Amino acid sequence: KQEVTQIPAALSVPEGENLVLNCSFTDSAIYNLQWFRQDPGKGLTSLLLIQSSQREQTSGRLNASLDKSSGRSTLYIAASQPGDSATYLCAVRPMSGGSNYKLTFGKGTLLTVNP
Amino acid sequence: DADVTQTPRNRITKTGKRIMLECSQTKGHDRMYWYRQDPGLGLRLIYYSFDVKDINKGEISDGYSVSRQAQAKFSLSLESAIPNQTALYFCATSGDGQVLSHNEQFFGPGTRLTVL
Numbered sequence: 001k002q003e004v005t006q007i008p009a010a011l012s013v014p015e016g017e018n019l020v021l022n023c024s025f026t027d028s029a030i031y032n033l034q035w036f037r038q039d040p041g042k043g044l045t046s047l048l049l050i051q052s053s054q055r056e057q058t059s060g061r062l063n064a065s066l067d068k069s070s071g072r073s074t075l076y077i078a079a080s081q082p083g084d085s086a087t088y089l090c091a092v093r094p095m096s097g098g099s100n101y102k103l104t105f106g107k108g109t110l111l112t113v114n115p
Numbered sequence: 116d117a118d119v120t121q122t123p124r125n126r127i128t129k130t131g132k133r134i135m136l137e138c139s140q141t142k143g144h145d146r147m148y149w150y151r152q153d154p155g156l157g158l159r160l161i162y163y164s165f166d167v168k169d170i171n172k173g174e175i176s177d178g179y180s181v182s183r184q185a186q187a188k189f190s191l192s193l194e195s196a197i198p199n200q201t202a203l204y205f206c207a208t209s210g211d212g213q214v215l216s217h218n219e220q221f222f223g224p225g226t227r228l229t230v231l
Contacts (some may be wrong), residue, residue, distance in 0.1 A: 032218050045220040105158040
């Protein structure tokens, strides 16, 4: 059974700092990995999707990397801003089989960027 | 306008009541999903549908039922609500997966349900 772990559970940084969020998964047979952002009481916003054949994806100040063999992904946020404060979730989709549709989510990292 | 909408956004109800949560999407996606989110447990899949005639149970379907009225509409029902169904409920959509870009899941804003 796939398990997804996100460390740390919470992170507080001063504005302007570069930071890294971590996501690890136990089964490396994944189809893709998706990073989401969730604001308090709100829905999930998709940030980046990395296919299993890719090593990284970039969008603005965000860069996500994937090392499938070691079961790890990182989300790098450059020059953090207070507006980046949110919970960040990663989710993996299995490679194949009957549950190919199913995303397994981590529990998230709560990021606070202090002005 | 939002691509995935959910109604109601908030609902408080009593034990034993029947509740329906609705989801609509304008993304033209075939696949739709219902999740619930609980503190400390993350998101868990309740039901999913790959098209109007294809509905499947997820990992926590007991106490829930769904209806796919059209490609764009997927509703979740709690036949007899109980307090441990208090949670944040999300609808999501994705493409058919045959094109890599269709693998991404898009989520609605959520419905906060409280069962007293």
